[in-house]
Amino acid sequence: MARKKKKQLKMPAIIVGFLLILVGFVFSLMSLTDPVGNNSPLARQEDENMTKQEFIDRLLPHAEELQEGYGILPSVIIGQAILESNWGTSQLAHEYNNLFGIKAYGDQDKVNLETKEYVNEQWITIKGDFRVYNSWEESMDDHTMLFVNGVDWNPQKYEEVLTAQNYEQAAEALQEAGYATDPGYADKVKEVIENYQLDQYD
Template sequence: MTPEMSPREAYVARYAAMARAEMKRSGVPASITLAQGMLESGNGTSRLAVKGRNHFGIKCHKGWEGRKIYEDDDREHECFRRYRSVRESYRDHSDFLRTRTRYSALFELEPDDYRGWAQGLQKAGYATNPKYAERLTALIEAENLQRFDRGAKRFARARASR
């Protein structure tokens, strides 16, 4: 992070390419991935992000056999997924959304519809904050994160033709 960069700008500079690669691979809009990562990890500075490399607040859930880290969240001493790298966290976030039926409707939206994705994540219960969609959308627009969704439709067509 350079002295003139805000924590948000530094996060975007560091992880935008990773978010775009995940958009191309999975169909999750880069703007959504970046906004969730920024919001859930405090721009990469939360204890969960630093110690567990978990940028998305993904909990262990039933059947998780990977590494774990325990943090207080909605309840004390909750189990969160712990990753070997931030890249692994980004990949798991995309896979988490793709493989859970409660998020399946998101993948029927236009791939650059970040507002629809934000509302859908809230409706599906990704976070407990009742203003989650509003916070994601405000962050995307304040930081112009939707610019990273360019090419999303082309990537979606390429995935569909496989």
């Protein structure tokens, strides 16, 4: 007499559903622990959404370290960063971490972007090579070392910026040294510093 085949028990639907939920939960945990790269859209969005005070607070600790090491005033560092990068939102600052519009030379890491220059009493748009940095702190370091070391053809080019006793003197020294082609650059730096009371950090 042939034995009857045992009927295979079907897994209850509730268990299948539970397993699917469990798998989904594991994948969600993995995505949470995956670090976001500095160049990812999420990381860039955080920079874009900074308030003005958050931007100042972001730069202040390193600006104070640079003052302690080299004497440059934090108000000047932060004021220039605000003016040059539009609070960190310019393409150069946002995508390439260059807060100060520092140009690139030779084999330095660089990006070619449009920029405005004041030439022959008028504003023109040109293409220029700009430094690319790994972080805003690295950009701040290079900015300070430009003042410390000057340029190849004039190592003392920015000496008066370092020896300035206050932000007014430093801003005028920047103008006289030709940091920017804008004839109103010194006044703009001072205006930013005064509007946001950056001299309180000096």
